[in-house]
C-alpha cells in the first residue's frame with residue numbers, strides 16, 4: 001500500500017464513521033480549486049464540468065468573489081434581520097432588475113434551494129389556503145419536507161411519508177394540466193422547472209409552458225418557476241423563463257447566485273408580492289451581508305464579463321463538438337447554455353462518469369443514461385478542447 005492509498009483509505013473511513021449515513025461514499029478528497037480546475041489530496045488535477053452542481057458560476061477562487069467575501073467578513077458577516085445591510089438591499093434590487101420583476105417585485109432571502117421552495121409553498125398557501133399545489137412528474141425541488149412533497153421521485157419521498165397534504169403531480173402535457181384545472185378543488189399554484197435538471201436536463205414543451213401560464217392566470221393560481229439550477233445566467237438568459245417568453249408570479253433561485261456561498265431566494269412578480277405580511281416568514285441567516293455580498297460579486301462579474309453570452313456560445317460549441325464525435329453511445333444533447341444533458345443509448349452513464357473522473361474530468365451521471373454538464377460560466381476554448389478529448393476517451397473506455 002502506497003502512502004497515497006493510506007490517505008484515501010483514511011479519509012473514506014473517517015467520512016464513513018463521522019458523517020450521517022445518508023451521505024453517499026465520496027469520490028475523491030478535494031483540496032482546492034482555481035478557475036475551472038480542482039485538485040485532490042494527491043494533487044491530481046480535474047477539469048470541473050459539474051461546477052458543484054451548477055453552483056460555481058465563476059469557477060473556483062475567482063478574485064471577484066474572494067475579495068467580496070474577504071472584505072465583507074472583515075466588516076460584518078451577520079447582523080440579524082432586526083437590521084438591514086447595504087449588500088442585502090443591493091442584491092434584492094439587482095435580482096429585481098435582472099429578473100424583470102422591477103418595482104412591483106419583492107425578494108425573500110433564505111439559505112438554500114429547498115428554503116426558496118419552502119417560501120414558495122407558503123406563498124401558494126397565502127394565495128389560496130384550500131387550493132392544491134400542482135408539481136410535475138420528474139421534477140426535483142429539494143429534500144426538506146415541503147420541497148420533498150413537490151419532488152416527484154417516489155424513492156426520495158416514501159421513507160418520509162406522510163407528505164405535506166394538497167400536493168399533486170401531473171405529466172408535463174397540455175392535456176394533464178387542463179384536466180388538473182378542470183377539477184372542482186381550486187389550484188393555489190403550479191410549481192415547475194422549465195429544464196428539469198435532476199431528471200437529466202429535460203426541457204419542457206413550449207406549448208405546455210404557455211398553457212400553464214394561461215391557466216394559472218385565468219384561475220388565480222400562481223405560476224412559480226424553480227430556477228434553482230437554471231438561474232444566474234446558466235442557460236444564456238439570466239433566468240430560463242426569459243427564454244420561454246412568459247412572466248411568472250414567482251421564481252425560486254439558489255445554486256449559482258452566490259458562486260458557492262449558501263444562499264436562496266424567492267422573487268415575486270406583481271400582485272404575488274403582496275401575499276406575505278410582516279412576520280409571516282423569515283430565517284436567521286437569510287440575506288445576511290456575507291452571502292449577499294457574495295451574490296453581488298458573482299452577479300456583478302457575470303454582467304461585467306459578459307458570461308450570459310459566454311454560456312450561450314460555449315453551450316452551442318459543446319453541443320456541436322459532442323455530436324461531431326459521432327460516438328455510437330451518444331444519441332442527443334439536451335439543454336441550453338451551460339446546462340447540458342448528454343443522452344446515451346445505453347445504461348452506462350455511471351461508468352462513463354467514473355472513467356472520466358479517473359482521466360481528470362468531473363461530470364455527473366444524472367441517471368443511467370444521462371451525463372449532466374454544468375461547468376463554470378467562465379469556460380473558454382481550452383476547457384472545451386480538454387473536455388472533448390477526455391469525454392471521447394471516457395465514452396470509448398466505458399463501453
Ligand SMILES: *Cc1c(COP(=O)(O)O)cnc(C)c1O
Nearest residue numbers: 112113114140141142226228229
Ligand atoms: C438543487 C435543486 C433544488 C434544491 O436546492 P438545495 O440547495 O439542494 O436545497 C431545488 N430545485 C432544483 C431545480 C434544484 O436543482
